Amino acid sequence: xxxxxxxxxxxxxxSKIIIIDLLLSGDNAVVIxxxxxxxxxxxxxxxxxxxxxxxxxxxxxxxxFAVGLLSLPYLKLVGALLLLWIGIKLILPEEGVHGENSIKxxxxxxxxxxxxxxxxxxxxxxxxxxxxxxxxxNVWLLVFGLLVSIPMIAWSSxxxxxxxxxxxxxxxxxxxxxxxxxxEMVLGETLVKPLAEAHHYLHWLVPGLSAVFVLLTGLWLxxxxxxxxxxxxxxxxxxxxxxxxxx
Amino acid sequence: MKIxxxxxxxxxxxxxxxxxxxxxxxxKEIPQLLLLNVQWNVAGxxxxxxxxxxxxxxxxxxxxxxxxxxxxxxxxxAALPYHYHISVGTPAEAIAQYSVEQGVSQIxxxxxxQGGLQTLLLGSVVNKVLHLASCPVLLVx
Numbered sequence: 531x532x533x534x535x536x537x538x539x540x541x542x543x544x545s546k547i548i549i550i551d552l553l554l555s556g557d558n559a560v561v562i563x564x565x566x567x568x569x570x571x572x573x574x575x576x577x578x579x580x581x582x583x584x585x586x587x588x589x590x591x592x593x594x595f596a597v598g599l600l601s602l603p604y605l606k607l608v609g610a611l612l613l614l615w616i617g618i619k620l621i622l623p624e625e626g627v628h629g630e631n632s633i634k635x636x637x638x639x640x641x642x643x644x645x646x647x648x649x650x651x652x653x654x655x656x657x658x659x660x661x662x663x664x665x666x667x668n669v670w671l672l673v674f675g676l677l678v679s680i681p682m683i684a685w686s687s688x689x690x691x692x693x694x695x696x697x698x699x700x701x702x703x704x705x706x707x708x709x710x711x712x713x714e715m716v717l718g719e720t721l722v723k724p725l726a727e728a729h730h731y732l733h734w735l736v737p738g739l740s741a742v743f744v745l746l747t748g749l750w751l752x753x754x755x756x757x758x759x760x761x762x763x764x765x766x767x768x769x770x771x772x773x774x775x776x777x
Numbered sequence: 778m779k780i781x782x783x784x785x786x787x788x789x790x791x792x793x794x795x796x797x798x799x800x801x802x803x804x805k806e807i808p809q810l811l812l813l814n815v816q817w818n819v820a821g822x823x824x825x826x827x828x829x830x831x832x833x834x835x836x837x838x839x840x841x842x843x844x845x846x847x848x849x850x851x852x853x854x855a856a857l858p859y860h861y862h863i864s865v866g867t868p869a870e871a872i873a874q875y876s877v878e879q880g881v882s883q884i885x886x887x888x889x890x891q892g893g894l895q896t897l898l899l900g901s902v903v904n905k906v907l908h909l910a911s912c913p914v915l916l917v918x
Contacts, residue, residue, distance in 0.1 A: 556819075556821075557821055557823045557824050560819045560820055560821075560824050560828075561824055561827055561828060563836075564820065564824070564828045564832055564833060564836055565827070565828060567832055567835065567836060568832060624821050624822050634829060635828075635829050635831065635832045645827055645828070648827065649823075649824075649826070649827040649828075652823075652826070652827075653823050688817050688819060691817050691818070691819065692817070695867055760866065760874065761815065761864040761865060761866030761867070761870060761871030761874050761875070762818075762864060762865040762866060763862065763864050763875075764816075764834060764837055764838060764841070764863045764864055764865055765838055765841060765842075765861070765862060765863040766860075766861075766862045766863075767860070767861055767862075768858075768859075768860045769849070769852075769853070769858060769859055769860070769861065770858050
């Protein structure tokens with residue numbers, strides 16, 4: 531186990547996992563904080579604690595489940611396609627929908643926890659798949675990926691937003707990385723493996739091409755959308771006299 | 778005349794507010810004062826699948842009001858009328874957008890917001906506002 535610490539491949543994989551975790555787990559923290567907002571003060575902490583531990587437990591199960599599934603024939607190809615899609619979606623700007631939705635706010639503890647777990651299940655799939663793809667069969671990398679994603683489940687996602695605002699290139703790098711990983715996954719498929727062994731150049735050509743594919747498709751779709759999300763006005767109030775009751 | 782003061786709840790933003798209070802005292806006519814706090818749009822499309830909009834808005838409102846609190850108190854104790862506004866988006870862009878919508882004649886803001894390591898790493902909202910704004914921007918040290 532120790533000798534792998536000295537290979538550049540290992541550190542390369544570690545940085546890939548960190549980037550994937552960083553870019554794909556922000557939303558979970560927000561859901562946990564918001565789902566517990568409507569709880570009475572005393573239950574809020576409990577809700578957050580149960581929510582976070584449930585989310586972590588779920589992620590551990592999902593990760594090992596994903597690895598198991600990916601070892602089945604053909605499923606690596608499906609996984610690779612999903613990763614391509616996740617990469618493209620990352621590059622696309624979000625539509626600034628701001629309007630009432632029909633979801634009801636949960637005002638009791640179990641309702642809030644249910645929301646957190648269901649949301650985490652849906653929102654961590656991309657992350658789990660990405661990490662499983664990078665780790666391949668290396669259990670240490672898998673565990674590392676999980677460990678890195680845990681603080682991100684609990685932290686605020688403001689940091690990621692700020693990072694992206696400052697360095698917009700991160701998004702494109704992330705998209706390209708997911709494409710690259712998808713390419714690697716295709717090569718790991720048992721059907722393709724003999725071919726990849728015979729032609730060694732495929733080891734950089736396929737991931738490279740699929741990274742470029744994600745970048746170009748993402749950029750092209752983003753250009754077609756080309757809407758800058760406007761800031762939403764939320765509160766607007768005039769305070770006229772200082773001695774007024776301030777609200 | 779309208780003066781816009783973007784506020785993030787930091788000490789630097791507060792200095793900008795205090796500067797405006799002093800500055801207004803020597804003017805013939807009291808300008809309209811606008812306070813603005815911008816909340817990062819942390820609840821993206823995925824979050825909206827699970828959390829209702831009202832909860833999200835309540836959260837922004839709570840955070841926004843908390844950030845505005847000190848600035849409002851200062852203006853109120855100086856007996857100055859003002860307008861306050863919370864919007865959701867990317868801070869610099871939202872500040873520029875609001876300044877245009879309101880036809881602001883000047884933006885006054887702290888030289889840097891929540892400072893320290895984060896500013897070093899992430900750069901400041903100020904730089905972007907200077908770039909985007911179409912009116913004079915006064916930076917308060």
